[in-house]
Amino acid sequence: MSKYLIVGAGALGCLYAAELARAQQQVYLLVRDTQANIQTRELAYTRIDGTQESIQVQALDTPAWRQQAPTWAATFCGIILATKAQDALASVQALAPQLPPQVPVLLLQNGMGSQQAVAQYLGGQHLVLAASVTEGAYLKAPFSPVHAGRGVLRLGAFDPEQTKAQDAAQAWVRTWPTAHLKCIYAQDIHPWLWQKLAINAVINPLTLIYNCPNGELMQHLPQVRLLVEELQTLLQSLAIQLPCTDLQTCVQEVIQATAGNISSMLQDQRAGRPTELAYISAYVLACAKQVGLTLPAHVRLYQQAQACLAIKD
Incomplete structure (x- = not known):
C-alpha cells in the first residue's frame, strides 16, 4: 500500500482520490476546512x-499537514496538486x-504559467512532474465526483533535463496502482502541455462567450478555424511541434467527443x-x-471573455 497526498478537492482531485x-x-x-485534525471523509x-x-x-487541512508533516511527510510516494491554476503556487x-x-x-493544472511558477519556487532540489490530463470529471455536489469520460494521465518531468525527476516520473507510471485511470510516461511533457493549452485556448473562452456546451461550437466553425490558424502560426514561431499532426482536426474531434460537456471555464x-x-488565453x-x-x-x-466575466461579477 502506497500513500498519496492530493491537494485540492475539486473534480479531478476527488476523482483521483x-x-x-x-x-x-x-x-x-x-481540503479547505478548518478542522485541525485528520478526519475520515466520504466521497x-x-x-x-x-x-x-x-x-x-x-x-486534512493545512494546519493538520504542518502538524503531522515532520513525522510522516517523507512516507508519501507522491503529492498530486489538483488545484486550479491560480491556486497552485499558494498551495505549494x-x-x-x-x-x-x-x-x-x-x-x-490547466493552461500554462502556474507550472513554471511552482517549479521556480521549489527550485532544482524538488522532483516536479507535470501532466496533461484528459479524464472527464465533474462534481455534482461537494465531494461527489462523477467520472464522465475516459482519458489519459500523461506525465513527465517538468524539467526534461532533470534526471532524478525523469526517474521519478517513470517510477510513478510503473507503480501506478489503478487500471481504471490510464497513466502514461512522456519523456518530454511540454508538447503535450502545449497541445492541451491550444485546445483549451479555443474551446474554453468560446464556450464562455456563447454560454454553451462544447458541442455547440460546431456552429461556429469559421471562428474555430481562424483561432486554430493563429495558434499554428504561434507554435511555428516558437518551434513547438505538437504530438497531433493536424490541430484543426484535433480541436474539432475534441469538440465532438465532449459535445455534452460544459467547459471548466464556463x-x-x-x-x-x-x-x-x-493561464490559457492570456498566456497564449x-x-x-x-x-x-x-x-x-x-x-x-x-x-470578449473578460467582458463576460465582468458582467457576471
Missing part, C-alpha cells in the same frame, strides 16, 4: 459506468516548509468562481507578444 482509494491505496485529501463517487459507491479517504508555498525534496509533486463562471483565463497572448505576433482573433476572444 476515489480511484486510488478503491485500489487500496492510503489517500489523504487536503460519493459515480463511476464511469454509472454505478455509485461510497469511498472513504482521510481529509503552504506545503513547502515540510515538503521532502525526494517526494515527487505532480502538477495537474462551469467556473456560472458558479461565480475565478476562471483560468489568465503573452507568448505571441514575445515573438512579435498579435493574434487578432485571440485578442478579440480574450476581450
